[in-house]
Amino acid sequence: MSVTIKDVASKSGLSIATxxxxxxxxxxxxxNRKIIDKVIKELGFEVNEIARGLKTSKTKTIGLLIPSxxxxxxxxxxxxxxxxxxxxxxxxIICDYKEDKDxxxxxxxxxxxKMVDGIITMPMGNDSEAIKSVIKRNIPVVLxxxxxxxxxxxxxxxxxxxxxxxxxxxxxxxxHKRIGIICxxxxxYTAQExxxxxxxxxxxxxxxxxxxxxxxxxxxVESGYRLLSELIKMEEPPTAILVTNYExxxxxxxxxxxxxxxxxxxxxxIGFDNLQLSKVVKPPLSIVIQPVQQIGEVAANTIxxxxxxxxxxxxxxxxxxxxxxxxxxxxxxxxx
Amino acid sequence: MSVTIKDVASKSGLSIATxxxxxxxxxxxxxNRKIIDKVIKELGFEVNEIARGLKTSKTKTIGLLIPSxxxxxxxxxxxxxxxxxxxxxxxxIICDYKEDKDxxxxxxxxxxxKMVDGIITMPMGNDSEAIKSVIKRNIPVVLxxxxxxxxxxxxxxxxxxxxxxxxxxxxxxxxHKRIGIICxxxxxYTAQExxxxxxxxxxxxxxxxxxxxxxxxxxxVESGYRLLSELIKMEEPPTAILVTNYExxxxxxxxxxxxxxxxxxxxxxIGFDNLQLSKVVKPPLSIVIQPVQQIGEVAANTIxxxxxxxxxxxxxxxxxxxxxxxxxxxxxxxxx
DNA sequence: TTGTACGCGTTATCAC
DNA sequence: GTGATAACGCGTACAA
Numbered sequence: 169m170s171v172t173i174k175d176v177a178s179k180s181g182l183s184i185a186t187x188x189x190x191x192x193x194x195x196x197x198x199x200n201r202k203i204i205d206k207v208i209k210e211l212g213f214e215v216n217e218i219a220r221g222l223k224t225s226k227t228k229t230i231g232l233l234i235p236s237x238x239x240x241x242x243x244x245x246x247x248x249x250x251x252x253x254x255x256x257x258x259x260x261i262i263c264d265y266k267e268d269k270d271x272x273x274x275x276x277x278x279x280x281x282k283m284v285d286g287i288i289t290m291p292m293g294n295d296s297e298a299i300k301s302v303i304k305r306n307i308p309v310v311l312x313x314x315x316x317x318x319x320x321x322x323x324x325x326x327x328x329x330x331x332x333x334x335x336x337x338x339x340x341x342x343x344h345k346r347i348g349i350i351c352x353x354x355x356x357y358t359a360q361e362x363x364x365x366x367x368x369x370x371x372x373x374x375x376x377x378x379x380x381x382x383x384x385x386x387x388x389v390e391s392g393y394r395l396l397s398e399l400i401k402m403e404e405p406p407t408a409i410l411v412t413n414y415e416x417x418x419x420x421x422x423x424x425x426x427x428x429x430x431x432x433x434x435x436x437x438i439g440f441d442n443l444q445l446s447k448v449v450k451p452p453l454s455i456v457i458q459p460v461q462q463i464g465e466v467a468a469n470t471i472x473x474x475x476x477x478x479x480x481x482x483x484x485x486x487x488x489x490x491x492x493x494x495x496x497x498x499x500x501x502x503x504x
Numbered sequence: 505m506s507v508t509i510k511d512v513a514s515k516s517g518l519s520i521a522t523x524x525x526x527x528x529x530x531x532x533x534x535x536n537r538k539i540i541d542k543v544i545k546e547l548g549f550e551v552n553e554i555a556r557g558l559k560t561s562k563t564k565t566i567g568l569l570i571p572s573x574x575x576x577x578x579x580x581x582x583x584x585x586x587x588x589x590x591x592x593x594x595x596x597i598i599c600d601y602k603e604d605k606d607x608x609x610x611x612x613x614x615x616x617x618k619m620v621d622g623i624i625t626m627p628m629g630n631d632s633e634a635i636k637s638v639i640k641r642n643i644p645v646v647l648x649x650x651x652x653x654x655x656x657x658x659x660x661x662x663x664x665x666x667x668x669x670x671x672x673x674x675x676x677x678x679x680h681k682r683i684g685i686i687c688x689x690x691x692x693y694t695a696q697e698x699x700x701x702x703x704x705x706x707x708x709x710x711x712x713x714x715x716x717x718x719x720x721x722x723x724x725v726e727s728g729y730r731l732l733s734e735l736i737k738m739e740e741p742p743t744a745i746l747v748t749n750y751e752x753x754x755x756x757x758x759x760x761x762x763x764x765x766x767x768x769x770x771x772x773x774i775g776f777d778n779l780q781l782s783k784v785v786k787p788p789l790s791i792v793i794q795p796v797q798q799i800g801e802v803a804a805n806t807i808x809x810x811x812x813x814x815x816x817x818x819x820x821x822x823x824x825x826x827x828x829x830x831x832x833x834x835x836x837x838x839x840x
Numbered sequence: 841t842t843g844t845a846c847g848c849g850t851t852a853t854c855a856c
Numbered sequence: 857g858t859g860a861t862a863a864c865g866c867g868t869a870c871a872a
Contacts, residue, residue, distance in 0.1 A: 172865055183843045188867060197841065218563060218619055219865035221554045222848050229597075237583035240576055247573035247600055254599070254611075259618050261565075262598045263590070264583055275590075282595050283554055389780060418784050425786040444725060448754050449785065450761040508849055519859045524851060533857065555849035558864050 171213040180207040191215060221283070230260050230471060231279030233272065233289035237264040241414055241441050241460065242290065245312065248464025249288060256472055258285070269293040276302070286471045290314055293355065308474035312467045314357035320483045322474065324467045326458050328358045331490035332365030332410065335438045335456055338494060339408045340373050343501030344436065348381040348406035350395045350416050356387070362412045381406050385416050392419025400429050407436060407501055410456075414441035421449060432499035443493070452495035459488045507549040516543040527551060557619070566596050566807060567615030569608065569625035573600040577750055577777050577796065578626065581648065584800025585624060592808055594621070605629040612638070622807045626650055629691065644810035648803045650693035656819045658810065660803045662794050664694045667826035668701030668746065671774045671792055674830060675744040676709050679837030680772065684717040684742035686731045686752050692723070698748045717742050721752050728755025736765050743772060743837055746792075750777035757785060768835035779829070788831035795824045 173191075177184045180203050190196045190204050207213075221227045230253055234242045242264075250260050261282060265272040272292055279287060286308040291299065296319040303309055303321060311323040332349070339347050349366045352359030363382070370377050383399065385391030392411060396419070399405055411417045417439035424431060431437045431451060438454045439446065446453035466486055474482075509527075513520045516539050526532045526540050543549075557563045566589055570578045578600075586596050597618060601608040608628055615623060622644040627635065632655040638645050639657060647659040668685070675683050685702045688695030699718070706713050719735065721727030728747055732755070735741055747753045753775035760767060767773045767787060774790045775782065782789035802822055810818075 174865075184866080185843055185868080186841080189842085192867080195841070200841090214617060216619075216865055217617065218554055218557045219848095220867075222552075222558050222850095222865080223867050225848085227554060237579045237586070238576060240574060240579075243573045243576075243579045246598075247602075250573070250598070250600065251602075254614065259597045259599075259614065261595045262582075262586070263595075264586065266583075266587075278590065278595065281550060281553065283552075418780055421784045425784070444754055445784075448757045448761070448781075510849075520850085521852090521859050521861090522857080524849095525858085528851080531857070536857085552849050555864095556851075558848085558866090559850045559852085561864080 170216070171211045172216065173213070175211055176204065176207050176213050179211065180204055225283070226285050227283045228258050229282065229284045230258050231276075231282070231284035231287040231289075232260050232262045233275055233279065233287060234262070234264050235267045235290055235292055237262070239415070241458065244460040245464045245467070248461050249468045252465055252468035253472070258472075265292070267292060269295070273298055280305075280307075286310070286475055288312060288467050288471055291316055308471050310467050310471045310474075312463055315485075316357075322470050322482065322484045324463055324470065324486045324488070325357075326463065326488045326490055328361035328490075329365040329368070331456050331458075331492075332362040332412065333369045334365075334490075334492050335410050335454075336366055336369045337373075338492065339410070339436060339438070339498065340369065340375070342408075342436070342498060344406075344408040345375070345501075346378065346381060346404065346406045346408075348383065348399050348409040350383045350385050350392060350399075350409065350411045350420060352385060352387040352412055352416075354384065359384075359387070359412065366410070387413050387415055389415045389419040389422075392416030393423045394419070396420035396423035397427060400424075400427050400435065405435070408438075408498065409435055410438045410440075412440050414439075414445070417441070417445065417453075417455075421453075431497050436498040436501075438492075438498060446493065446495060449497075451497050453497045454495045455493050457491045457493060459490065462488050506552070507547045508552070509549070511547055512540065512543050512549050515547065516540055561619070562621050563619045564594050565618065565620045566594050567612075567618065567620035567623040567625075568596050568598045569611055569615065569623060570598070570600050571603045571626055571628055573598070575751070577794065580796040581800045581803070584797050585804045588801055588804035589808070594808075601628070603628060605631070609634055616641075616643075622646070622811055624648060624803050624807055627652055644807050646803050646807045646810075648799055651821075652693075658806050658818065658820045660799055660806065660822045660824070661693075662799065662824045662826050664697035664826075665701040665704070667792050667794075667828075668698040668748065669705045670701075670826075670828050671746050671790075672702055672705045673709075674828065675746070675772060675774070675834065676705065676711070678744075678772070678834060680742075680744040681711070681837075682714065682717060682740065682742045682744075684719065684735050684745040686719045686721050686728060686735075686745065686747045686756060688721060688723040688748055688752075690720065695720075695723070695748065702746070723749050723751055725751045725755040725758075728752030729759045730755070732756035732759040733763060736760075736763050736771065741771070744774075744834065745771055746774045746776075748776050750775075750781070753777065753781065753789075753791075757789075767833050772834040772837075774828075774834060782829065782831060785833075787833050789833045790831045791829050793827040793829060795826065798824050 173184050173187050176187050263275040265275050288310045290313045296316045309321050315323050351363045383395040385395050411420045440456045446455040509520050509523050512523050599611040601611050624646045626649045632652045645657050651659050687699045719731040721731050747756045776792045782791040
């Protein structure tokens with residue numbers, strides 16, 4: 169079918185072994201080097217990665233396991249990861265587990281069966297066992313966005329705690345006393361951290377927390393809608409709100425629109441994750457931006473490093489900073 | 505390292521050939537069948553896909569080549585494709601070419617080098633040559649979203665022409681005479697078709713087209729913003745507008761918000777592609793919805809069919825219907 | 841430096 | 857129905 173080393177060998181008059189050595193960067197006579205180079209170009213020879221893989225048990229493929237492909241936050245990261253990896257000749261098999269823990273395990277197995285050389289994943293459950301067994305098989309794993317307890321594994325995340333902390337702090341500085349938050353699910357790492365940020369800033373400013381202002385959603389649009397509706401219908405509603413991911417921000421805005429509530433007059437609003445959205449709605453939305461590009465690049469470079477056998481400072485834990493963009497959706501509150 | 509057929513053979517007392525035949529669904533004595541089954545389970549044997557690939561020259565991998573991973577319309581399709589393919593044991597290597605024609609070719613080569621069994625792609629340029637050469641190599645290709653001229657290739661698209669036609673028709677029925685459209689780039693198939701729909705409905709209703717109302721953007725946010733700004737600043741602005749993709753819809757909404765223009769009082773508005781968006785903005789946006797799930801499923805099933813060697817009605821051209829959802833962003837115009 | 845021979849795990853072909 | 861055995865294309869000792 170396609171051109172093999174054998175073909176190159178016979179046409180160049182050299183042996184298969186020599187050609188192979190040349191391809192893999194070994195020492196070959198300058199003279200032969202030229203000949204081989206020429207023949208390879210003439211024949212259009214390309215290494216058969218799959219035959220090579222059989223021998224080396226390396227597939228030059230990285231598995232990417234993410235919660236959903238219908239979430240721009242995740243796919244942006246994926247896009248950046250792919251860009252970096254392809255430069256090193258790695259392809260990426262992307263699996264989304266549709267926010268389903270069973271599917272997550274299934275797809276992890278799938279990737280393993282496909283003999284990926286490494287795995288980058290955003291774990292959902294805390295099935296650190298599955299991940300552990302992968303690491304035990306000497307397959308490098310990089311966790312992104314969400315950390316896992318009791319596990320030695322390279323991890324790239326954003327400083328979720330301070331992301332929430334800083335946003336809430338701004339609201340406090342502007343005079344808000346009753347600040348609501350719409351969190352993600354308890355089981356999810358980022359949700360825990362963002363809530364911690366909310367709690368810690370209250371402590372630091374010596375403010376007590378009204379637990380009725382802390383709403384727990386599921387990172388989906390509908391919960392953002394429902395929970396914000398609940399908040400604005402309270403007898404004593406919050407004067408400001410932080411919504412902690414993109415989907416819920418979307419939902420919360422729907423609730424605002426339908427509830428005849430005005431931003432920022434009736435409620436100050438800080439959203440999450442999507443800069444474009446902040447410009448479409450009126451007034452412009454204040455927003456917490458995560459460094460998606462960096463996350464992808466750092467994750468990809470980390471796994472590339474491990475793939476090269478560099479085990480320095482393992483396990484690495486990199487915590488990237490978010491950015492808070494304040495716009496007119498937040499109002500200064502008169503202190504009375 | 506891992507368990508091989510050889511191991512299964514020696515432990516079961518049968519030959520490698522028999523085990524292989526069993527695995528691939530050949531006829532084996534009921535008696536042996538049981539033994540093999542048991543041994544496989546005990547040993548936890550799994551086929552080494554890469555060794556199998558070397559022999560069969562099949563990788564059980566489909567290449568997916570899309571313009572961008574940061575576009576929910578594309579990634580939704582990808583997600584659905586992946587769901588279908590994985591059920592048949594296929595993995596998908598996803599490449600995005602970042603709307604760059606050179607990158608598109610590069611990544612196509614990359615996929616070929618990875619020996620994918622088939623390719624599903626949304627082509628950008630009209631480099632039908634590259635695709636043709638793939639097909640000539642007997643690698644099935646399915647085009648989605650965008651058709652290519654002069655080429656025999658299975659294609660799955662939506663009826664873009666009538667998508668635009670129907671939207672504009674509704675506006676006409678509601679009494680609008682000056683209807684603007686913000687199109688995509690001339691080179692892109694979907695943009696051409698949507699524009700044709702605009703033109704045809706004007707013909708059918710015997711209305712002439714004011715070419716200053718036909719704006720050509722590039723499917724990016726900024727152009728939607730810029731072009732809608734231009735439209736509303738006209739001396740005689742349109743009374744209604746159709747924006748023909750999601751990003752430009754986003755941009756156009758920004759312009760509306762900043763321009764102190766009211767929807768639908770000052771201008772009736774129909775957007776594209778994203779249902780969620782339609783609920784977030786106020787008033788609720790009328791929108792053209794594409795059947796992303798179907799697109800993905802049909803495309804995946806088509807390539808699966810070809811992979812099985814079924815060449816019936818090749819090349820198939822499937823045209824899926826869009827849905828028009830009318831909301832309060834469109835106003836009935838008084839006929840005077 | 842170069843060449844020979846063999847192994848990687850499967851599948852396919854043929855005898856039996 | 858079953859079992860040797862030759863491929864598949866490449867890497868790698870080892871010998872030359």
